[in-house]
Amino acid sequence: DSGVTQTPKHLITATGQRVTLRCSPRSGDLSVYWYQQSLDQGLQFLIQYYNGEERAKGNILERFSAQQFPDLHSELNLSSLELGDSALYFCASSGSMAGRGNEQFFGPGTRLTVL
Amino acid sequence: AQSVAQPEDQVNVAEGNPLTVKCTYSVSGNPYLFWYVQYPNRGLQFLLKYITGDNLVKGSYGFEAEFNKSQTSFHLKKPSALVSDSALYFCAVRDVPNDYKLSFGAGTTVTVRA
Numbered sequence: 001d002s003g004v005t006q007t008p009k010h011l012i013t014a015t016g017q018r019v020t021l022r023c024s025p026r027s028g029d030l031s032v033y034w035y036q037q038s039l040d041q042g043l044q045f046l047i048q049y050y051n052g053e054e055r056a057k058g059n060i061l062e063r064f065s066a067q068q069f070p071d072l073h074s075e076l077n078l079s080s081l082e083l084g085d086s087a088l089y090f091c092a093s094s095g096s097m098a099g100r101g102n103e104q105f106f107g108p109g110t111r112l113t114v115l
Numbered sequence: 116a117q118s119v120a121q122p123e124d125q126v127n128v129a130e131g132n133p134l135t136v137k138c139t140y141s142v143s144g145n146p147y148l149f150w151y152v153q154y155p156n157r158g159l160q161f162l163l164k165y166i167t168g169d170n171l172v173k174g175s176y177g178f179e180a181e182f183n184k185s186q187t188s189f190h191l192k193k194p195s196a197l198v199s200d201s202a203l204y205f206c207a208v209r210d211v212p213n214d215y216k217l218s219f220g221a222g223t224t225v226t227v228r229a
Binding site for chain 2: 002004043045048055056092103105108109
């Protein structure tokens, strides 16, 4: 158990809908990262937050957004969903200043299926 | 831009034999290198990392990896593989100090037969 929790575990929804994925980092970790894992794209970095502020952006679509709250949990919002958004979404966290050199600890993931 | 290559989609070994999973990287700065393992329907588990210092890094579950700067490689090794080592292995790199994110390779599926 990495100490990172993600809810829900599974999510099935229809095209055009909006969903919210939730992540609670390990106790004390200030950085939260979101990744998308799909068969065709592999593991792709989406976005990072550090202590409530956006720190880095990767291949995140404009239809997707995220935020980190004062209690350090994070939410990833996916809107206008398309079939191609079906994937496993991971949250990871790391500690200390910006997580430099520190390994990231991954949650169990949320499997999103868009029908 | 930073990147990682795992040249083998699959590695098959017999239990008790040495296991090697290959990884090469490309960064503009100094690399921080990581290995993760993913079991079916599970998240990624951290195995080991190279930050600086000794080129041979020891990690969890008997795994080790050797950093080779001249060959830009970071191969994962285990002297004697177990059936329970069968899983999907990812190499990842962080380009320091230019970036915070991890860039992952495509993954290598390891199958250890009894």
